[in-house]
Amino acid sequence: MKRCCEGVGLPCLFKGVGMASSQPPKYLLIFDFDETIINENSDDSIIRAAPGQALPEHIRQTFCEGFYNEYMQRVLTYMGDQGVKMGDFKTVYENIPLSPGMPDLFQFLSKNHEVFEIILISDANMFGIECNLRAAGFYSLFRKIFSNPSSFDKRGYFTLGPYHSHKCLDCPANMCKRKILTEYLAERAQEEVEFERVFYVGDGANDFCPSVTLTSADIAFPRKGYPMHRMTQEMENKQPGAFQATVVPWESATEVTRYLQEVLKKC
Structure with missing residues (x-):
């Protein structure tokens, strides 16, 4: 039996019958970046490269x-008009600190990359994202980056563009995770x-949107006290059991x- 993958659920996450027992289990681990991998919002961080480290009103x-x-x-x-160059942005991104414990997790x-x-x-x-992860030495961990x-x-x-267009009413116009x-x-x-299972590590409201599609086999890791965490609590209060994933x-x-x-000990 497979789980639906068209907006309300996720594709099949179970191990096929007859698969070689010597094969290790495979888990999908999804990370957000701002205030999850790094301990700041990188859009706010780059203002440090602007004149006076501030934006005009x-x-x-x-x-x-x-x-x-x-x-x-x-x-x-605006920052380009003020003469801020690629090297200035790169320096800021490379020096944004990772969140507490993130180096150890990586x-x-x-x-356990296999x-x-x-x-x-x-x-x-x-x-x-690439500047920060390369500087930290963890860029190669990621199979794919969507941004x-x-x-x-x-x-x-x-220059910056939107990622895609979508019809989700709960997400920013440029991206639905x-x-x-x-x-x-x-x-x-x-x-x-x-x-076998999906793990989602995030912090924001736009991380809550994909996490509601997780099943009871999966784990949502919301950063404590941030919007994703508050929204999972609110859903559980209003609709007990509606948020299916285990919340950690x-x-x-x-x-x-x-x-x-x-999890690995139980494999």
Whole structure:
């Protein structure tokens, strides 16, 4: 029996009958980036490269809820006008600290890379994520990174685009992580890659959207006290049992490491 992968559930996550017992179990582990892998919001962090490390009021007043990507496009244009170059952005991204316990979690995953398939889904941008993860030494952990496209144009301006369009009413206009995750799982299922369980590590409201599609076999790791955590609590209060995944809040990623270590012991 397979789980639906068209927006309400996830593809089959069980091990096929007759598979060689010598094969290790395979888990899918999904990470968010801002305030999950790193301990800051990288969009806020890059303002440190702006003149006076601040934005003028007329730029800040253009922010509109649900259209943060478009707002950041205007921010980056302003910073380009002020002469901020690729090297300035790169330096900021490379120096954003990882969240507490995250280096230890990544070291653990490096040692158990044959068990976990790891992807990253983030509403930040590809350039910033790559700079940070390469500097930290963990870029190679990730099989795939899904984030907003970014590059530097002929003027040397940092440019940002939307990831995709979607019909989800709960997510920002430029990205629905549920859509990305369900499409990824469907693609992997077509490639005959089956996951026993899915683990999702995040913090924001846009991480709650994909996590509601997880099943009772799966684990959601919301950062304690952040929107994803509050939203899982609110759903459980209003609709007990509606959020199917086991919820394991964390303050330090060391707690995630411990949980995954226990999972592996039971294999």
